Amino acid sequence: MKAFRIIFISLILVFLYAPIAVLVGNSFNSSKYGQKWGGFTLKWYEKLLENDSLMTAFGHSLLVAVLAATTAVVVGTLMTLAIYRYRFPLKKTTSSALFILMMSPDIVLAITFLVLFMALGVSLGFWTLLLAHTTFCLPFVVITVYAQLKGFNPYLFEAAKDLCASEWQIFTRIVLPLLLPAIAASWLLSFTLSLDDVIISSFVTGPEYEVLPIRVFSMVKVGVSPEVNVLATLLLVVSTISIAIFVLLTKNKQLNKSN
Amino acid sequence: MSDKSVLLAFNNVSKRFDSSDILVDFNLDIYDGEFFTILGPSGCGKTTVLRLIAGFERTNDGVITIDGKAVNDIPAEQRPVNTVFQSYALFPHMNVEQNIAFGLKMTGVPKAEIQQRVTEALELVKLSGFEKRSPSQLSGGQKQRVAIARAVVMRPRLLLLDESLSALDHKLRQQMQMELKQMQRRLGITFVYVTHDQEEALSMSDRILVMNNGQAQQIGTPREIYEQPSNLFIARFIGEINVFDGTVIEKVNEFSYLVDIGGVSKKVRCDQRLQENDPVHVMVRPEDLRIEYLEDKPQGRSGFMGIVVERSYTGQTLDSLIDLGEGRMIQSSEFFNEDDPDFDYSIRQKVWVDWVEGWEHVIKKSAI
Structure with a gap:
């Protein structure tokens, strides 16, 4: 019985991680086509750094991811507070609209953005990309921040008000410090989502502003080059780190429990 | 009570939530310096009365006065009233000292004075030495004391306590009842205490208001309420x-x-x-x-x-x-x-x- 369990778990792990292991292994494989192990090398890493078009696309991706995550976090946090604390017309519609946005298939969102930008006559590029990325990150921010907000003692805000704090003071001294873990976590989540998006990006950006996933995608069409393996490995490391931080930040519920 | 000047008054106050009436033409006088308890079963409107005094809710009709001045349009943060919440509502990211100092900081009290008043408040609630603890490191009774200190340090005219002792165990509750009563005598602040516990009401109060279904049933000293209940509801509710x-x-x-x-x-x-x-x-x-x-x-x-x-x-x-x-x-x-x-x-x-x-x-x- 115990042996069976170990075999079963091993199989699942192999199933999940074998492809990734192969990819990471190949990034250090001196044999170009990766069918067999040709010895350890770092030359593909060097080659990647020399590949200007790939590095430019990487720079674009980072810039968009940072800006989109930041904008989504600012707008999303304020939206969450509005939904949590105030009554306003269309409040229900606003929150369910966010869910629809999150549940929609990427391809649908991609086409919607494209149609919208075409109708407005906006030329595709950095701005359209940033706008689209901010939009699809928004619901994830709202959900993460709202979850944390709901964990608070609802009387905290009244207590602050009772102790003569103005709305602004309540925001800066109570709400913001308490929400910081959720805000940071949702920023990292948005950053990762933006960084590895292919479908929406390929619809809403133009040829002069290429982002990394699209560049890789077009490179792979003519065969997997070892540089792509290297790049994927690096991205994997970045994503793993941000997700680990995200988990750590959201897991730390000590703040909520103390009341 | 040495003097009987009215500190807080409700004049024909009505309060509705959505379409249900919580209070209708409600009248109440609370005297300066007394320990006043609002007693009633859950859902009788007693917490609404408290929230109206604090300024967390607004009246639909009628006037609430503090010291003779109408406060209907004065927001909670500007009323000379502080609340001890049932769930304490301590700020989890601040230590005990910061929690107690919060209100003084918000009102711009000078630093040296804040320090002194926080120390006094901690002495009052017997928590000297707990300055640097975080609320998560405190027991229920200690959190309660911090919540009281945080409100009392503001030197309000009225201190509102919302079922403040209900989360504590029996023995601690009895001890806190005594301490609250002593504290009230010493500070001379008017306490308005809301509870559904008749024993608590009888043992602490100068006067008790018994409420049911949004209506005042009887106002009187604990003895009057216990010995001469004005109707069957009160008679059965009080013991x-x-x-x-x-x-x-x-x-x-x-x-x-x-x-x-x-x-x-x-x-x-x-x-x-x-x-x-x-x-x-x-x-x-x-x-x-x-x-x-x-x-x-x-x-x-x-x-x-x-x-x-x-x-x-x-x-x-x-x-x-x-x-x-x-x-x-x-x-x-x-x-x-x-x-x-x-x-x-x-x-x-x-x-x-x-x-x-x-x-x-x-x-x-x-x-x-």
Whole structure:
């Protein structure tokens, strides 16, 4: 019985991680086509750094991811507070609209953005990309921040008000410090989502502003080059780190429990 | 109470949530310096009254005044009122000292004074040395004390306490009751305490308001409320009481009437004016009943024969449930006297039930 369990778990792990292991292994494989192990090398890493078009696309991706995550976090946090604390017309519609946005298939969102930008006559590029990325990150921010907000003692805000704090003071001294873990976590989540998006990006950006996933995608069409393996490995490391931080930040519920 | 100047008043205040009326034409005066308790079952509107005073809710109609000035349009942060929340609502990201200093900081009190007042407040609630603790490191009772210190340090005219002791265990609660009462005397701040616990209300308050269904039922000292409840709801809500239904036979003198209770005539006192044949409730507290072990009805005395159906020994008292026949059950509670050989009634034993004339409380039946 115990042996069976170990075999079963091993199989699942192999199933999940074998492809990734192969990819990471190949990034250090001196044999170009990766069918067999040709010895350890770092030359593909060097080659990647020399590949200007790939590095430019990487720079674009980072810039968009940072800006989109930041904008989504600012707008999303304020939206969450509005939904949590105030009554306003269309409040229900606003929150369910966010869910629809999150549940929609990427391809649908991609086409919607494209149609919208075409109708407005906006030329595709950095701005359209940033706008689209901010939009699809928004619901994830709202959900993460709202979850944390709901964990608070609802009387905290009244207590602050009772102790003569103005709305602004309540925001800066109570709400913001308490929400910081959720805000940071949702920023990292948005950053990762933006960084590895292919479908929406390929619809809403133009040829002069290429982002990394699209560049890789077009490179792979003519065969997997070892540089792509290297790049994927690096991205994997970045994503793993941000997700680990995200988990750590959201897991730390000590703040909520103390009341 | 040395002086009786009104500090807070509700004048015909109404409050609705959506379409349900919580308060209708509600009137209330709270005097400066008193320990005032609002007592009632959950959902009676007592917390709404408190939230209206604090400024967390706004009235639909009527005027609330503090020190004679209408405060309807003054927001919570500008009222000379502070609240101790039921759930404490301490700021989890601040330590004890920062929690207590928060309100003073918001009002721009100079740093040195903040330091001094925080230290005093901590002394008052006996938590000196806990300055740097975080709320998550405190017990329920300690959180309670911090919450009180955080409100008291603001030196409010009125301190509102919302079921503040209900989360504490019995022993701690009794201790905190004493301390709250002492604190109130020492600080001279008017306390408005909301609770559903009648024992708590009786032991701490100068005056009690009993509420039910959004209406004030009775306002009075604990003694008045307990001994002269103005209706059946209050009588039953404040402790145990036995209610005998009766009819007035005749007037004996200005305050005394002869009443027929299921065939037994009893002379009772009543401050209300009663007419012949008026239906009345004659109410007697379990501890005011006199129970005697007698097999037969004694001659020349008016009382009731009954059978003990249930008994429970509480340590201080012996409580019995006595069947008087015709579906009438009464409760008695007697102080334990170990030397009394007759004290120990066994179940199914016949007893004679009576009470000292004048210890009953009589109200007209229509006054429900």
